[in-house]
Amino acid sequence: xxxxxxxxxxxxxxxxxxxxxxxxxxxxxxxxxxxxxxxxxxxxxxxxxxxxxxxxxxxxxxxxxxxxxxxxxxxxxxxxxxxxxxxxxxxxxxxxxxxxxxxxxxxxxxxxxxxxxxxxxxxxxxxxxxxxxxxxxxxxxxxxxxxxxxxxxxxxxxxxxxxxxxxxxxxxxxxxxxxxxxxxxxxxxxxxxxxxxxxxxxxxxxxxxxxxxxxxxxxxxxxxxxxxxxxxxxxxxxxxxxxxxxxxxxxxxxxxxxxxxxxxxxxxxxxxxxxxxxxxxxxxxxxxxxxxxxxxxxxxxxxxxxxxxxxxxxxxxxxxxxxxxxxxxxxxxxxxxxxxxxxxxxxxxxxxxxxxxxxxxxxxxxxxxxxxxxxxxxxxxxxxxxxxxxxxxxxxxxxxxxxxxxxxxxxxxxxxxxxxxxxxxxxxxxxxxxxxxxxxxxxxxxxxxxxxxxxxxxxxxxxxxxxxxxx
Amino acid sequence: xxxxxxxxxxxxxxxxxxxxxxxxxxxxxxxxxxxxxxxxxxxxxxxxxxxxxxxxxxxxxxxxxxxxxxxxxxxxxxxxxxxxxxx
Numbered sequence: 321x322x323x324x325x326x327x328x329x330x331x332x333x334x335x336x337x338x339x340x341x342x343x344x345x346x347x348x349x350x351x352x353x354x355x356x357x358x359x360x361x362x363x364x365x366x367x368x369x370x371x372x373x374x375x376x377x378x379x380x381x382x383x384x385x386x387x388x389x390x391x392x393x394x395x396x397x398x399x400x401x402x403x404x405x406x407x408x409x410x411x412x413x414x415x416x417x418x419x420x421x422x423x424x425x426x427x428x429x430x431x432x433x434x435x436x437x438x439x440x441x442x443x444x445x446x447x448x449x450x451x452x453x454x455x456x457x458x459x460x461x462x463x464x465x466x467x468x469x470x471x472x473x474x475x476x477x478x479x480x481x482x483x484x485x486x487x488x489x490x491x492x493x494x495x496x497x498x499x500x501x502x503x504x505x506x507x508x509x510x511x512x513x514x515x516x517x518x519x520x521x522x523x524x525x526x527x528x529x530x531x532x533x534x535x536x537x538x539x540x541x542x543x544x545x546x547x548x549x550x551x552x553x554x555x556x557x558x559x560x561x562x563x564x565x566x567x568x569x570x571x572x573x574x575x576x577x578x579x580x581x582x583x584x585x586x587x588x589x590x591x592x593x594x595x596x597x598x599x600x601x602x603x604x605x606x607x608x609x610x611x612x613x614x615x616x617x618x619x620x621x622x623x624x625x626x627x628x629x630x631x632x633x634x635x636x637x638x639x640x641x642x643x644x645x646x647x648x649x650x651x652x653x654x655x656x657x658x659x660x661x662x663x664x665x666x667x668x669x670x671x672x673x674x675x676x677x678x679x680x681x682x683x684x685x686x687x688x689x690x691x692x693x694x695x696x697x698x699x700x701x702x703x704x705x706x707x708x709x710x711x712x713x714x715x716x717x718x719x720x721x722x723x724x725x726x727x728x729x730x731x732x733x734x735x736x737x738x739x740x741x742x743x744x745x746x747x748x749x750x751x752x753x754x755x756x757x758x759x760x761x762x763x764x765x766x767x768x769x770x771x772x773x774x775x776x777x778x779x780x781x782x783x784x785x786x787x788x789x790x791x
Numbered sequence: 792x793x794x795x796x797x798x799x800x801x802x803x804x805x806x807x808x809x810x811x812x813x814x815x816x817x818x819x820x821x822x823x824x825x826x827x828x829x830x831x832x833x834x835x836x837x838x839x840x841x842x843x844x845x846x847x848x849x850x851x852x853x854x855x856x857x858x859x860x861x862x863x864x865x866x867x868x869x870x871x872x873x874x875x876x877x878x
């Protein structure tokens with residue numbers, strides 16, 4: 321049986337679409353068929369959009385036939401995490417609180433993906449209000465990991481990563497407040513890019529914590545991440561935090577390679593309490609980057625031990641502030657986990673919130689110093705493998721800890737500092753679970769993050785592995 | 792039981808709460824916090840029901856425990872982060 325087109329990355333599909341060798345309708349049909357086959361087992365979607373998708377695919381087909389090719393995303397099937405407003409399509413943020421909200425507008429990143437010619441297949445499953453790392457959802461059931469359906473796909477953008485990994489779409493739009501793009505990407509074997517704070521507009525995304533929320537792509541390959549980021553990045557009057565700095569040609573930057581780049585290795589914090597298989601995979605990845613010309617240097621980043629407390633104060637307080645009107649009117653519509661967080665957020669002190677925001681400045685300075693000695697900082701994305709659904713503990717090497725603390729540990733430093741970071745597959749555990757390598761760089765230097773990730777990816781086989789099911 | 796372990800139990804909802812309530816030491820530890828949170832309704836303007844007061848108090852306790860190093864962090868004249876720069 322011939323391999324489906326939908327399993328291929330965007331960078332391979334785009335030339336075929338441009339040359340009219342394949343049709344957007346053909347791709348959309350393959351994606352929809354996969355969704356119908358896998359939804360019951362993986363539960364990657366909250367809403368599937370067959371009618372909207374078919375119309376968009378037909379429109380893309382006509383435009384391409386009429387020689388109005390828009391670029392590498394034209395005719396590509398995508399999913400959108402269900403916290404991004406989509407005009408005319410139900411947007412739940414993974415909760416019952418918003419009811420059957422049908423927005424009258426598109427989030428800016430969604431509008432830009434539409435302008436690029438993408439075809440929406442559905443709204444991806446997620447942890448309720450993006451407030452969690454497992455995508456176990458009391459309202460819509462748990463999303464599941466395509467590599468082992470008994471396990472969580474990570475979160476909060478768990479449906480997005482699972483859908484991309486299982487080729488139910490070619491790419492997905494996610495959000496990342498404490499790791500919610502990179503955590504599920506590591507758990508599902510996809511590429512997840514959290515850009516610099518302000519690189520992609522947050523307008524139209526249901527917020528978790530305004531000062532920590534980031535928007536970015538989840539894809540099958542690094543080149544695909546570069547393509548999607550190029551489409552969604554840029555200034556936006558709808559989001560005052562969106563930067564007016566010029567958007568790089570990320571795809572072109574991939575070709576430069578990693579030779580001569582200094583690979584910062586933060587031995588303390590980022591390599592403490594790590595599962596042995598994860599550690600071995602990441603150390604192998606660093607050695608591989610060395611063979612590509614990268615130069616490892618040890619870096620020290622002080623004050624990282626405060627990240628968990630800073631993140632707790634900022635996220636709880638900002639989230640409770642946003643949810644306060646809903647809590648007053650319909651508190652019982654929240655699931656117990658999120659409800660507990662939001663109720664607790666009322667009782668934290670303003671002085672601790674402000675101190676956490678001040679400590680972010682210190683953390684930014686400390687990373688800035690580290691980046692004087694390194695071009696990128698490399699680490700595991702997660703310290704542990706994704707646990708079974710319903711399991712709240714993981715074993716991070718010598719430390720048994722709850723999954724929330726484990727999964728955000730290596731991710732939140734980059735949300736707190738706003739620095740760009742990517743998770744790229746770097747191997748599998750003995751049980752066949754994916755492992756993620758995290759690469760971070762200076763603010764607005766997504767080009768270097770992508771360049772190193774691409775060099776690594778292209779020299780290893782991990783991105784070619786795909787989860788399988790009985791035909 | 793560490794603060795992180797307690798946070799995991801609290802956030803896990805029903806089963807976690809049962810485990811929490813079975814631990815008398817934790818209850819004793821959280822009682823002053825529960826009382827404090829109840830009294831704070833004067834400030835917050837919101838009465839949190841008993842059902843949510845216990846887990847909320849447990850979570851606040853855990854965060855307070857985690858926050859001790861942050862509170863003692865010397866920041867001098869450092870101001871809050873308000874923007875992110877390319878350099």
